[in-house]
Amino acid sequence: MTILTLSPAVAQALRQNRPVVALESTIITHGMPWPQNLDIARRIEAVVRENGAEPATVAVIDGTLHVGLEDAQIEALAQARHVAKLSRADLAVCMAAGRTGATTVAATMIAAASAGIEVFATGGIGGVHRGAEQSFDVSADLQELSQSPVTVVAAGAKAILDLPKTLEVLETLGVPVIAFGQDMLPAFWSRSAGLRAPLRMDDPAEIARAHRMRGRLDLPGGQLVANPIPAEAEIPRAEMLPVIGRAMQDAEDHGISGKDLTPYLLQRIFELTEGRSLDANVALVLNNAALGARIAAEMVSLPG
Numbered sequence: 304m305t306i307l308t309l310s311p312a313v314a315q316a317l318r319q320n321r322p323v324v325a326l327e328s329t330i331i332t333h334g335m336p337w338p339q340n341l342d343i344a345r346r347i348e349a350v351v352r353e354n355g356a357e358p359a360t361v362a363v364i365d366g367t368l369h370v371g372l373e374d375a376q377i378e379a380l381a382q383a384r385h386v387a388k389l390s391r392a393d394l395a396v397c398m399a400a401g402r403t404g405a406t407t408v409a410a411t412m413i414a415a416a417s418a419g420i421e422v423f424a425t426g427g428i429g430g431v432h433r434g435a436e437q438s439f440d441v442s443a444d445l446q447e448l449s450q451s452p453v454t455v456v457a458a459g460a461k462a463i464l465d466l467p468k469t470l471e472v473l474e475t476l477g478v479p480v481i482a483f484g485q486d487m488l489p490a491f492w493s494r495s496a497g498l499r500a501p502l503r504m505d506d507p508a509e510i511a512r513a514h515r516m517r518g519r520l521d522l523p524g525g526q527l528v529a530n531p532i533p534a535e536a537e538i539p540r541a542e543m544l545p546v547i548g549r550a551m552q553d554a555e556d557h558g559i560s561g562k563d564l565t566p567y568l569l570q571r572i573f574e575l576t577e578g579r580s581l582d583a584n585v586a587l588v589l590n591n592a593a594l595g596a597r598i599a600a601e602m603v604s605l606p607g
């Protein structure tokens with residue numbers, strides 16, 4: 304017996320071998336401010352559906368790991384305060400204690416893999432933080448990509464991270480980093496991080512086949528698909544860098560570290576850009592949801 308609770312819609316889609324896209328909940332509770340977070344969470348699900356797949360938002364509610372949430376559950380999470388931010392290390396602890404928590408990329412991958420969902424769309428992943436040579440702050444998302452067989456569609460990683468080090472760690476861990484439709488690695492709000500991506504693919508079917516080939520080779524872990532933000536929504540890198548620098552200085556001045564760092568930086572950047580960072584964030588998440596649905600559709604049409 305599985306410990307997961309699938310929503311009826313997700314259970315049915317999986318049973319019928321229809322495409323399903325997992326979605327995380329930390330983006331709702333810790334990544335975006337109320338009330339926009341609720342509207343955006345709903346729009347992400349709508350885009351997945353418009354592109355022919357079933358959305359499966361993941362969260363722990365009162366100790367139960369849900370894959371696929373009802374709208375009322377999403378609304379409650381969006382408004383809730385002091386929800387835990389769950390990764391591999393604390394997922395089981397939260398469930399055993401009967402508490403509520405939002406799943407990060409790492410925890411969402413664990414749930415998706417265990418439900419048999421192969422594709423997951425989000426905004427940005429965690430990575431190697433700047434200054435990690437001192438702080439050792441490397442997101443558990445990276446390790447998870449090397450263990451759980453899920454293809455994660457993100458818009459690259461934010462420049463709040465050390466992107467060259469993030470690529471190095473992913474290479475060491477054996478995680479394919481695939482830029483979609485361009486040579487350069489996208490950097491979340493900007494289409495290019497100024498670094499070449501290790502791999503490039505232009506076709507969702509190719510991404511689906513590569514995912515399945517890993518399985519046939521018995522390689523653990525998934526793939527990271529880095530999908531550039533739509534050009535019209537991009538904030539150029541040169542404009543973001545000083546904002547990021549300022550937010551990081553503020554984090555240091557306030558002694559913010561560990562799990563609190565990423566949510567703090569996101570909130571601070573939102574304030575410093577007077578909401579522009581959020582508009583870009585919305586555009587890229589919706590774009591990723593659409594690509595995730597297309598990859599999921601290719602995946603279910605493959606044998607085995």
Ligand code: PSU
Nearest residue numbers: 329330334407408427428429442562565
């Ligand atoms: N990056 C973003 N937006 C986010 C996150 C990361 O651009 O909302 C969230 C994701 O849930 C990710 C988590 O898995 O932050 C990583 O947190 P940490 O750096 O503490 O591992």
Ligand code: MN
Nearest residue numbers: 440441442561
């Ligand atoms: Mn961290």
